[in-house]
């Protein structure tokens with residue numbers, strides 16, 4: 001019985017610890033996912049807030065490539081690893097932590113809707 005209690009306590013502790021180490025950025029955006037997602041305004045707003053600081057048009061931008069136009073973002077989403085990195089707990093983009101879930105799901109919905117531009 002004692003052992004059982006120990007396990008319960010350890011499990012609770014571990015679950016709590018996991019929840020705290022899962023860094024999710026709080027940008028104050030808790031808007032629901034738009035019913036139909038378009039690059040402009042929905043996905044573009046996410047890029048401006050979370051990506052363009054490093055993925056700008058500057059040749060020396062720290063991210064190494066720009067995410068400032070519809071064509072850039074569509075290409076990196078459709079053919080490269082943008083979605084993987086946006087949801088990658090170990091190496092998230094942006095590097096500071098996962099974006100709020102509604103923003104990550106907005107990108108998923110954009111793909112499902114067929115990469116609408118505006």
Ligand code: HEC
Pocket residue numbers: 046047050051052053054055062063064067076080081082083085086091093094095099
């Ligand atoms: C603080 C700077 C910074 C921000 C903000 C940032 N990135 Fe990055 N990004 C980098 C750097 C540096 C790399 C290259 C190193 C790496 O892959 O981790 C990179 C790499 C990537 C890669 C992988 C490229 C490859 O060749 O595999 C993708 C995809 C990406 N970023 C997308 C994004 C998206 C989408 C956002 C916003 C949601 C974002 N990044 C925000 C700095 C940033």
